[in-house]
Amino acid sequence: MNVLKDILYKVTLNAVVGSTGIDIEKIEFDSRQISSKDVFVAIKGVLSDGHDYITKAIELGAIAIVCEKLPDQLNEGITYVEVANSNQALAFMAANFYEHPSQNLKLVGVTGTNGKTTVSSLLYQLFKKAGYKVGLLSTVKIMVDNKEYKTTHTTPDSLSINKYLKLMNDEGVEYCFMEASSHGIHQSRIEGLSFAGGIFTNLSHDHLDYHKSFAEYRDVKKTFFDLLPKTAFALSNIDDKNGLVMLQNTQAKKFTYALKNYADYRAQILENDFSGLLLKLNDNELWTKLIGDFNAYNILAIYGTAELLGLENNEILRLISELENVSGRFQYFISEDRITAIVDYAHTPDALKNVLETINSIRTKNEELITVVGCGGDRDKTKRPKMAHIASALSTKVIFTSDNPRSEDPDAIIADMEKGVEPQNFKKTLSITDRKQAIKTACQMASSKDIILIAGKGHETYQEIKGQRFDFDDYKTVQELLKQLQK
Template identity: 50%
Template structure:
């Protein structure tokens, strides 16, 4: 960075910090990985789920770190190093990172979207909408981070606080006026968003997910709620009140509370008039609009986007006009059609609720005797409780089900599939097949389908890899589906 800031100028909002050494040293960068430390670095010792950064303080100082942010001092303290001792390194790092990059979140209108399902769609729709309305915009999402047309690959739903502020600074420097980001429950708990200034927050819904990390559903709810608790008075908090925990999310917020609903009176009220594979006709606040995206879950997403745009000061008519032209983000109910009229749908649905939403939508869209074939798996090293539920839901809505591998990570794929199989009702044994190889599973679904059938490939959506024992192998559901369609066409 040009004009490296002085350490003391970065600590203004960090409460209770004890400084050992000189606070007027310059900070060249903020580093979490001791192996990347350079002369002049501020090294942050974080306590992670796998590794404790405090073990690497001496490595960082040997590589030239001039300052250390930590919760405990090392046994041997060097006089030429400044140590900042705090109660929580993660929270302090968020505040320090924001100050280091000049508080970029205050230079844009930053809107966060949280919930179990719909985060990516809502954030992406907002990004597309505001670009269409003429604003330079930024996107921080599971699929990708984007500054206007420049795509920056994404590895987490929410980056760490340093990377996040660096991205926001880049967006502000590119004259973005609005930034839309997914806010994961992990990012709240791990203080990745601490120090950011939000213009608004959106709550989509909440169902069981990430219990591998949060341990209990109550902890998961508290993590989501923590985002709204921290919103400033100047922000808006827009919540889906058809979700019974919508009001819980905002019971302690200082932000202005607004609501959206398909079922009851709300600030932004919607009604589905018709829903087909071609599009969806809705009434929103007494205005009828036709949308390209389909499904009840997308009706909620559109309401959230419409509400947020109006709360950000946009005119209702202009918002609805541009919204009617938007398409679904990659891997979100993404449709493909074969030459012999098979419909393939690729969707990221990897929770029971998301899978049920997608399959319910497909059920409503069926017009005759089309068969629904669902190919689905569950990720390894994640919430195992949902595995039998996912299989049961797939069986309930489908004519045929193929259980297959997703991202097994460090688990045995067959162990995951055995757990899924426990959710298959006895009456559905005959229509359920287990094929560990995902490529084979999709091929089987596609080759055996009849014209008019609908194939749902669920769980990975936009992902173009399969995570096996820590290695990401190239794998794209859409590519395999296209291979199937080409074989059917005789190409």
């Protein structure tokens, strides 16, 4: 059993009504999961407020309530704890409840707009190949060494993070790599964790529906580095103008990586084509199956991290050369008709630009580059015209389509995108709302040696429409359609 007062260690308390010496079965922040002898943490969410469910939690058996505002009516025999911040309280409580599992392994957080999933997933892959037991907390999946768990958020809630870290402890995991999203940092989901290191990839236009301004978005990312301890390392991409900003106030040991500037870890691209990259990394030549400038940055982050965690230089280089592409990240195949189809998660203007510029740097310009792209509903609307502008400027043909429209009208989303197309590019564009039909049309338009890019959803195997998720996999869809349409 866990005593409530022990679980509340390090939580900022405003008021306590009742005894904190009671035994607690488990912590919950979803009232529907409450059972006898649980503590319920009331959190103000974007869509609902946990404070509205305190009565229901007590009816289901909660014996303690942690909240930001005490209810007007207090039940006898129930302990009420008023805290300054419920999200932060939950994070500390979760770490206490699961006995601080992050302290028993080397936890590295990856933050930035693009590259989080690739860097964390490739580090997982590299350390597994090196013979270690490894954990992964990512957008694509959660791995406890060899066991896979499904995930719904880039950064899970703090209770889930600590639960998975505890499972990793039980399995003898030595290293864990996790994505630290701006939402996760802002909502204190990573508070109370002990990090061995932090990586900054880059910063560009994203999540401004949530953060309201780019400065706020940047500063939230920065708080992750501000909280790193002296024992940790902070590795930052200084080709990004925000790279040095991240390191300003950190107590961690500072390291940098770059392609264009002098840095601790530097690389030069010697060759770049659809078979991979040849890099000069510090003083070593390295070939990798990964493609494009953005992956050169990812490899620098991986190389630097592996070295800072104590792996030997030659072993790191060998392991990087064996790494496979991450699902939905520049994942491609060449059909029997010699059509190259690429699926990429690029869902921000910067990521889309990076992918299209990479393709254009490789192709001979004698072939068509047909891009299929959409934008998500209920998300930052200001990036829609920018995405369309980039797609139409850097492709020979573009089809605008649905991504995850969620509660919005997909045609209205496409109309927002179309506003970004410049007059000289109108003739290149086509709008087809149905995503499968859009991909089919791209396949019909393509001839031998042409390139199709399907952007925005990457690894996702569903489409979210009006609150429902429908099975949809870009990679499988384009594979099947190109097979059917073999000329």
